[in-house]
Amino acid sequence: MYELRKVTKTFRKDRGTVTALRDVDLEIDEGDFLVIQGPTGQGKSTLLQLLGALDRPTSGEVRFEGNDLGVMRESQLTGLRARSFGFVFQGFNLISTLSAQENVETALAPLRVSTPERRERAIHALADVGLAERARHLPSELSGGEQQRVAIARALVREPRVILADEPTGNLDERTRDEIFELLEGLWARRGQTVVVVTHDSKLARRSPRTAWIHDGALTMFEGRNRSPANASDGTAPQIPPAPTREEVAIMPDE
Amino acid sequence: MFFTYLRRELRRRRKQAIVVALGLGLGIGLVVTMSAMANGVRDAQGSVLRSLYGVATDVTITTEAEQGEGGEARFGLNPGDEGQQGEEFTRDRLLAQPGLGTMSDDDVETVSEISGVDSVSGGLALTSIRLEGTFAEPPETFDPEEAPTVAPVDISTFSIAGVDVTSADVGPVTSSQIVDGRFFADDETDADVAIIDANYAEQEDLDIGSTIEIGGTDFEVIGISEAPAGGDAVNVAIPIDRARDLANLDHDAVNRIYVKATSSSEISAAKAAIQDALPDATVTTADDLAAQVTGSLSAASNLAGDLGRWLSVVALVAAFVVASLLTMSAVGRRVREFGTLKALGWRSRRVVGQVMGESLAIGLIGGLIGIGLGLTGSWLVEAFFPSLEATSGLTGGAFAGPDGPGGLTDALSNTVSVPLHAGVSPTLAALAIGLAVLGGLVAGSFGGWRAARLQPAEALRRVE
Secondary structure, three states: OEEEEEEEEEEEEOOEEEEEEEEEEEEEOOOOEEEEEOOOOOOHHHHHHHHOOOOOOOEEEEEEOOEEOOOOOHHHHHHHHHHHEEEEOOOOOOOOOOOHHHHHHOOOHHHOOOHHHHHHHHHHHHHHOOOHHHOOOOHHHOOHHHHHHHHHHHHHOOOOOEEEEEOOOOOOOHHHHHHHHHHHHHHHHHHOOEEEEEEOOHHHHHOOOEEEEEEOOEEEEEEOOOOEEOOOOOOOOOOOOOOOOHHHHHOOOOO | OHHHHHHHHHHHOHHHHHHHHHHHHHHHHHHHHHHHHHHHHHHHHHHHHHHHHOOOOOEEEEOEOOOOOOOOOOOOOOOOOHHHOOOEEEEEEEEEOOOEOOEEHHHHHHHHOOOOEEEEEEEEEEEEEEEEEEOOOOOOOOOOOOOOOOOOEEEEEEEEEEEOOOOOOOOOOOHHHEEEEOOOOOOOOOOOEEEEEHHHHHHOOOOOOOEEEEOOEEEEEEEEEOOOOOOOOOOEEEEHHHHHHHOOOOOOEEOEEEEEEOOHHHHHHHHHHHHHHOOOOEEEEHHHHHHHEEOHHHHHHHHHHHHHHHHHHHHHHHHHHHHHHHHHHHHHHOHHHHHHHHHOOOOHHHHHHHHHHHHHHHHHHHHHHHHHHHHHHHHHHHHHOOOEEEEEOOOOOOOOOOOOOOOOHHHHOOEEEEOOOOOOOHHHHHHHHHHHHHHHHHHHHHHHHHHHHOOHHHHHHOOO
């Protein structure tokens, strides 16, 4: 699905240049659950934005289903974002004036879905995340965990190929954090969508079948059940214990 | 989605929306009020010009009076004999309107042959001065200490127009002004018939069939005319030949020539041609007259025209600038929101449309406020603005005669009082809405431009 080759991303800052990603190679298959882990400010979110066609690499290629996102026109990228990607943000990014249901509907607005269908799908998506009863509530009337569930419903409502979650549990307490992560895992297990989660939380990373470690813009992959660094070169990547498979996650009891 | 989002956003930014809408409303209200006032002044000016000038007249031709022209305004107040002492007397004197020189029918003929001239009529503008009183009686006993007595004398004046009875559509009084009775018949060139201005008829209690004494002759009232709105029209119109007789003028004398042009575009060319043909004459068009009108009407016209226009422009520009800055600032506070929408696949056009829609809605609210303020403003102008007065610089002035009685000049000057009607017309309301839409679009386009330039990744990185 995704193929990243020698991806480098630099930003101008003040009078200098900051390298957020350097020579990143990465492949993500359809149906993968990948957690990208690493300390704050090391390039995790930048990588997620490149995967979500929100930004273009300075050099290298980001291919999504064979198409180089770096050379596509802005209008094509916009269409791709509307059809193929679902975003979940750390700060939820809900529109404060719209109800939970209306927030979910904003994701369907670019798809020219009829109003009745839009409403029905939004309510259905909210039901999927356990918030059917809270559809008419404003974000300010919901807890942090509920707001993130609305954001996840918004990401899911158009049934995208990929869910891209940027620190989805970053603003939540420990209990809610687990709930949200389990929700993502459950959705992944049930729907089979590709999920990429960026987090600095090692506990969450340990639960993922695939984990990537970013440090200073360089990416190291941990593949398979034994989580041995796939391409660690400098020994900075930690050893990560075994993680459950998709099948194991699917049969886990709800807590 | 669009309207729900728009409505909720405006509710969230209620205070800012109110400030912007009020600002726009204030600017638009000022424009509406000033425009209503300007329209009112223009209407008033039109009324004044019609009354000072004559209905359907495009060009008026006059000449300046020469020294001694106009005749003496001398009245003999001595009784004819002792037997008349203590008896009542009246003295009538008809004078050509002060300041106007005499022309002739030949001049009328000359003008009628000029290209661009549709119809011409010669007229005589006269003033009747009547003195009424009682001959003084000598005291029964002569006392050198007692001051001599002078008989009390009442002076009344009214204006008379000598009308070419064969010209019903152009002249000092035209057939279209008749509200009762009839206009002169073509064969009444020498008849003792008169058309009275409606106000004067009411004042003097005259009606169709009444008689009015002019210069010692009784004239039958055959028609009542109405001056254009608020106008100070000619009090009495009589056939021009009778006017010439009464004023002891030659039988071809005229002191005003009224010209109707074939079309409004021909007026200036006709004016130039007339000026060439009659080099000593003063050729005046309605525009010239408008420039010479003085008084509060002129001041109001200047106020509405110049100060009002600039005030409105400044207020409107200020409102637009404030609205634009506040809209841009609002977009600045919603960077992350718009970044999220773009991440969700919203095209820039849709985001810009949302910003523009919000701005337009505020503009329309401002427009409605503006119409409300404009209506209030124009009502205040009508309620508290005094009636406008205009004095024509062409016809006012002192008597031309060397013995002209002092103190009558004011009574004879052409001062017209017109109430100001500053109504808000549908056109003005449409202008207000148009300005509101423009204000909304201007403010929205600044905000929209900023929103369109947002890169989603950059917007999402923004810490708020």
